[in-house]
Amino acid sequence: MGLLLLVVPVRFQSVFRMAALVVGVAQLILFALLLASFDASQPWHGLEQAAWFSIDLGTWGKLQASYLVAVDGLSVGLVGLSVLVLLLAVVSSWHVQENIKGYWSLLLILNGSIIGSFCALDLLLFYVFFEFMLIPMYFLIGIWGGPRREYASIKFFLYTLAGSIFILMGIILVYLSYQDPTQPAVAHTFNILHITNPLQLLIDSPLYTADATLGSYRGWTFLLFFLGFAIKLPAVPLHTWLPDAHVEAPTAISVILAALLLKIGGYGLLRFVYPVLPDAAQHFSPWVAGVGLLSIIYGAMNALASKDLKRLVAYSSVSHMGFVLLGLASGTSEGVGGAVYQMISHGLISAMLFLLVGVLYDRTHDRQISHYSGLAERMKPFTAFVLIAFFASMGIPGFSGFIGEVMIFLGAFRAAELGIFGLWIAITATTGLLLGAAYYLWTIQRMFFGPFHSRAGEHNLVPLTTREYVMLLPLAVATILLGVFPQLLLHYINPFVQAFLVSFSSLTD
Amino acid sequence: MNVASTDWNAWVPIALALPLVSFVVSFWMGPRYGWLVPLMATALLLAGWVCTTVILVxxxxxxxxxxxxxxxxxxxxIPIGWWLSPRSVTMLWVVYTISLLVHVYSIGYMAGEGGIARYFAWLGFFTFAMGGLVVSSNLLxxxxxxxxxxxxxxxxxxxxxxxxxxxxxxxKAFLVNRxxxxxLLVALMxxxxxxxxxxxxxLTAMALSEETKTAVGLCVLLALAGKSAQFPLLHWLPDAMAGPTPVSALIHAATMVAAGVYLFVQLHFLFSADALAVAAVVGLLTLFVGGWGALTQFDVKKILAYSTISQLGLMVAGVALASPEAGFAHLFTHAFFKAGLFLGAGALIHAVSRHGHAPQQDIRHMGGLWQSHRLVLVCFAVCAASLAGMPLTSGFLSKEGLLLHVRHHSFYFGVMATASFVTTLYSARMVFYLLSPTPQAAATHPVPAIMQLPLFVLSVGSLFIGLSASPLSIQSWWPVFDAIESAPWVMVVSLAVLVVGVGVAWRLYRHRPTATLHARWVPQTWLDAAQKHIAVTxxxxxxxxxxxxxxxxxxxxxxxxxxxxVTCSFVIGWVDRVLIDGWVTTVTHAAKGGGKLFRSLVNGKIQSYLAWGMLALLSFMVWMLYQLAHR
Known part of the structure; x- marks a missing residue:
């Protein structure tokens, strides 16, 4: 597994993109090997540990962090998604012109830190990877972006940095409350395997309290983490960095942002926030579900109002990530499994959507919905891909989006039945499906139906190139495959969800 | 949960797979072998139809x-599989039969049109999806x-x-359906x-509380209102006539819109009495709104669309009030005669429309075809007779079944009889216009035999032998329909309604009035306005x-x-620069000045020594003078 992390910025003198492609393909092969040896019944796979640093703090014990990486049923899917999407991002940015060396180096740094954060099992290591994504992202948007790139990149940076500070505070509180059983000399630990084990909770530490309500340490820690990850997710009302960042970012970066970076928000909550603080999570679940509901409806509404195709797709991401929160809040096996499924499915679908927007933008440098009409007549394969992506995103059966959403609804209604949150939240959330269909169908009607018209002229609308087929087809196939045979992915997710819920229920008792 | 049922039946997956194959292959062959697609799709569907016939037997x-x-x-x-009952295999067979006939008809109807591969591909996909809907054992x-x-x-x-x-x-159709x-999703959840x-x-073996049944029933009712165009979600169906006419026959008349009713029949056990009462009211309202809508239209496809709405309302009311079997029987007969009517209308439109012009669908301009298109008109009239419930037709028998079931409730019986009257009225109106010798349609084309054949088959299916061996009794060949004891007076009443209906239609429409009603009388106008004001705006x-x-x-x-x-940082910057830095600067300046001053004491220049000496002398003198003055 550690091999996946060998991705370091290679400052080759020539042919940077070939290097990036080779790295991407190598990652894909390594991932395939990993998958071949993956045993879903085992909790951790490819565990790799090495001491990182250790500082003696005298009477305070030792501050010790380690390089600890592994994958389980949760992260294996996300790592697979990352490998695929990062490879396609390389393909899609094949023709980047300016400052080639910088671009490809930053892309590779980003690559390493994304996969690193999905594998890290040490809180500090996770945090470092998490922070490290920020810097390449900032430059990639700020240098290779659209006209308002400086505004967008600073907004993105500051928002995410603010989130990271909350997360860091949470990490420190957690760190102070857990001990490493194998090394009594070291007072505290960052090891996620230990902090998710309630037996390692130190007596009289900040988190050693039965009170998980607002105002207690447990409640505060949960809120800090939630706030930090909600910015990343993003959840309304902390989402306004997202549309700007997406609209200004170059295509490949939008793809990575939507498909992978947003997932780290959900991943963080699933990986340690919920397992460490299940009581607080349960206490706040109506609020989490409410934030999810707000994101679903508010994001969809904003998508409906968008005039720019890319902005529309960006807001649809907000709406779809709201489903993840709703599933998470339900705390049922269907809902949590659905949240994981939705994250991966949204990764595939949003990558496809942003690539498609990029395909159109490359040709005409125009993303205004109202500047097009009747594209179905002129660009048939493109229209076919757009229809697949739109219908997949709308949650039509046969595509992966449907499975994720339906599982989340199954969980949400069961949670409502169990009294975890109100039935009205679950029922209102279903209107998100109607709104989703509304903005997509309206877009199809305006852009693809009717007599042909394009403000940028028609000579630009050349057919899809082989390179574009290469990046769109795998995503379309994966979406349909996961929509028809969900067990392919649930095979990995289910054991994780079972383990997750066991720790959840045993801790709440 | 028992998922281990193993009544394997290879015919079912084959029957479902064939149209799906047609979908994939049509898209794949489309660009190069477009001409082959209709034949290939029809052949695959014929094979599928054979499978469903085997399943039916x-x-x-x-x-x-x-x-x-x-x-x-x-x-x-979550299991996936099928649950075959006499009802579901009958429905499956109906879907494949109509689909096959529509495929055959489309070979002629769509000849020379663009996007033909796409058309046949989606017809195949529809047949697959509809077949899956019908036989699936799991609600998800x-x-x-x-x-x-x-x-x-x-x-x-x-x-x-x-x-x-x-x-x-x-x-619009998709969103209303959504x-x-x-x-349905909420009901499932x-x-x-x-x-x-x-x-x-x-689920059939489970006892659910009344409250659950009411909630689930109402949610399913919403679902079937969307799919089966029940009030108030019916306004998408007349608009849906913008699609090709064979599609209207298959999807928007015979099968898909009937899926809602079929689901209602299948899930009847999940409805509480309250939910059924609401369904009955919705069905009866739809029955009248649809009937009225049909009377306001001159576009033959829109008349048929409203008539479909009204008949679907009758089915829903029938399932809710009479029995699921009686409603299903009407669904069965309706599939044949309504598909026949649409295909007939399509043939007539084809006959009178000119290439390169908008299709002529106005019944006021479709007269005078009797000489040239006799077979088409006869078939159309037979199907219309079945719609109106004439004796010797299947529609007569299935409507009879519904009326027999509700004969003890005088109110419902009266409502349904009145509705039959409206149905007769608009059916007769449509036929009078089309059969009239004048006005001669501008140009006529012959209707190819490949379009006449399915039409003929459907009109034969609309006769009583489509449903029962006897023209007067619903005692049938199909075990789906339960035996109902007959009551001769019911038949007398329905015959009387029929006669009165045709008579009134003759009186009103004999001279083919051409005045169009104001749009405000058309149900769609209000419903569109309601949609706009309640939902869209x-x-x-x-x-x-x-x-x-x-x-x-x-x-x-x-x-x-x-x-x-940023403002704060500017203020702090100013404070830093002017106040704090200023103080430090003052001190340094003072020190610097002082240092300079005192350095000049020892700088080795004779002039400055002299100056300092003079200054010292001067100060000494001043001091002395001061002392002396105060002495």
């Missing part, structure tokens, strides 16, 4: 259930197919997507959270509001905060 009695796990959620398993799979038939309907309504009206109609789909299963055989306003909120309030707070921050 095998399963005329008893049920069989087969399921395999589809995916697992924690410890629960049913829901999937339910959405997929909506998707294929969307694609087929919008087949001629260059026409803005077709695109708009497709969007609203219904949400109803409620069942999942309360019953713990979505498997139909398991508020949604768009809300979306503008959220857009504004995002831009002004959320980003505004952010910007205000960052401006505030």
């Amino acid at each position: 095998d399963h005329s009695a008893g049920t069989s259930h087969f399921a395999v796990p589809w995916f697992s959620l924690g410890t629960d398993v 799979v049913t829901f999937c197919c339910w959405e997929l038939v909506g998707l294929s309907s969307y694609r087929l309504i919008g087949h001629w997507h260059q026409q803005p009206a077709a695109g708009a109609a497709a969007t 609203l219904g789909d949400i109803g 409620l069942l999942w959270s309360r019953a713990g299963t979505l498997d139909m055989p398991a 508020p949604a768009l306003q809300a979306s503008r509001l959220t857009h504004h909120a995002d831009r002004r309030w959320l980003d505004g707070v952010l910007h205000a905060a960052s401006y505030g921050y």
Whole structure:
């Protein structure tokens, strides 16, 4: 597994993109090997540990962090998604012109830190990877972006940095409350395997309290983490960095942002926030579900109002990530499994959507919905891909989006039945499906139906190139495959969800 | 949960797979071998139809259930499989029969049209999805197919997507259907959270509370209102006529819109008495709104669309008030005569329309075809007679079944008899216009035999032998329909209604009045307005509001905060520079000045020594003088 992390910025003198492609393909092969040896019944796979640093703090014990990486049923899917999407991002940015060396180096740094954060099992290591994504992202948007790139990149940076500070505070509180059983000399630990084990909770530490309500340490820690990850997710009302960042970012970066970076928000909550603080999570679940509901409806509404195709797709991401929160809040096996499924499915679908927007933008440098009409007549394969992506995103059966959403609804209604949150939240959330269909169908009607018209002229609308087929087809196939045979992915997710819920229920008792 | 039923029947997957193969192959062959697609698709569907016929013969009695796990959620398993009952195999057979006939008809109708591969591909996909909907044993799979038939309907309504009206109609149809789909989804989720299963055989054996049944029933009612165009979600169906006419016959008359009624029949056991009462009211309202709508139209396809709405209302009311079997019997006969009417109308439109012009669909301009298109008109009239419930037709028998069931409730019986009168009225009106010798249609084309054949088959199917061996009794060949004891007076009443209906129509429409009613009398006008005011405008306003909120309030707070921050830093910068730095600078300047001053004491210049000496002397003298003055 550690091999996946060998991705370091290679400052080759020539042919940077070939290097990036080779790295991407190598990652894909390594991932395939990993998958071949993956045993879903085992909790951790490819565990790799090495001491990182250790500082003696005298009477305070030792501050010790380690390089600890592994994958389980949760992260294996996300790592697979990352490998695929990062490879396609390389393909899609094949023709980047300016400052080639910088671009490809930053892309590779980003690559390493994304996969690193999905594998890290040490809180500090996770945090470092998490922070490290920020810097390449900032430059990639700020240098290779659209006209308002400086505004967008600073907004993105500051928002995410603010989130990271909350997360860091949470990490420190957690760190102070857990001990490493194998090394009594070291007072505290960052090891996620230990902090998710309630037996390692130190007596009289900040988190050693039965009170998980607002105002207690447990409640505060949960809120800090939630706030930090909600910015990343993003959840309304902390989402306004997202549309700007997406609209200004170059295509490949939008793809990575939507498909992978947003997932780290959900991943963080699933990986340690919920397992460490299940009581607080349960206490706040109506609020989490409410934030999810707000994101679903508010994001969809904003998508409906968008005039720019890319902005529309960006807001649809907000709406779809709201489903993840709703599933998470339900705390049922269907809902949590659905949240994981939705994250991966949204990764595939949003990558496809942003690539498609990029395909159109490359040709005409125009993303205004109202500047097009009747594209179905002129660009048939493109229209076919757009229809697949739109219908997949709308949650039509046969595509992966449907499975994720339906599982989340199954969980949400069961949670409502169990009294975890109100039935009205679950029922209102279903209107998100109607709104989703509304903005997509309206877009199809305006852009693809009717007599042909394009403000940028028609000579630009050349057919899809082989390179574009290469990046769109795998995503379309994966979406349909996961929509028809969900067990392919649930095979990995289910054991994780079972383990997750066991720790959840045993801790709440 | 019992998912291990193993009544394997290879015919079912083959029957379902064939249209799906047609979907894939049509798209694949489309670009190069477009001419081959219609023949290939029809051949595949013929093979599928043979499979369904075998299934029908095998399963005329008893049920069989087969399921395999589809995916697992924690410890629960969602199975996928089929549940064959006499009802579902009959429905499956109807779907494939009509689909096959529509395929054959389309070979002629769509000849020379663009996008023919796409057309046949989606016809095949629709047949697959509809077949899946009919036989599925698990409600989640049913829901999937339910959405997929909506998707294929969307694609087929919008087949001629260059026409803005077709695109708009497709969007509208899909969105209204989606609203219904949400109803079905909520119903499923409620069942999942309360019953713990979505498997139909398991659900039939389960006792649910009345409250659950009411909630689930009302949600299913919303779903079937969307799919089967029940009041108030019926306004998408007349617009859906923008699609090709064979599509209207298959999807928007015979099968897909009947899927709602079929689901109602299948899930009848999940409805509480209250939910059934609401369904009855909805059905009866739809019955009248549809009947009235048909009377207001001159566009033959729109007349048929409203008539479909009205008949679907009759079926829903029939299932709710009479019995599921009686409603299903009407669904069965309706599939044949309504598909026949649409295909007949399509043939007539084909006959009078000129290439390169908008199709001529106005019944006021479609007269004078008797000499040239006798067979088409006879078939059309037979199907219309079946719609009106004339004796010797299948429609007569199935309507009789409905009336017999409600004969003890004088109110419902009266309502249904009145509705039959309206049906007779608009059927007769349509036929009078079309059969009239004048006005001669501008140009006529011959109707190819390949279009006449399916029409002929359907009109024969609309006769009594489509349903029963006897023209007067519903004692039938099909075990689906339960035996009902007959009451001769019911038949007398329905015959009387028929005679009166035809008589009134003759009186009103003999001279073919051409005046168009004002739009406000057309039901669609109000429903469109309601949709606009209740759903579309508020949604768009809300979306503008959220857009504004995002831009002004959320980003505004952010910007205000960052401006505030920058302002603060400027103030602090000034304080730093002027006050704090200023103080430090003053001190350093003072020190520097002092140092300079005192350095000049020892700088080795004779002039400065002299100056200092003079200064010292001067100060000494001043001091001395001061001392002396105060002495």
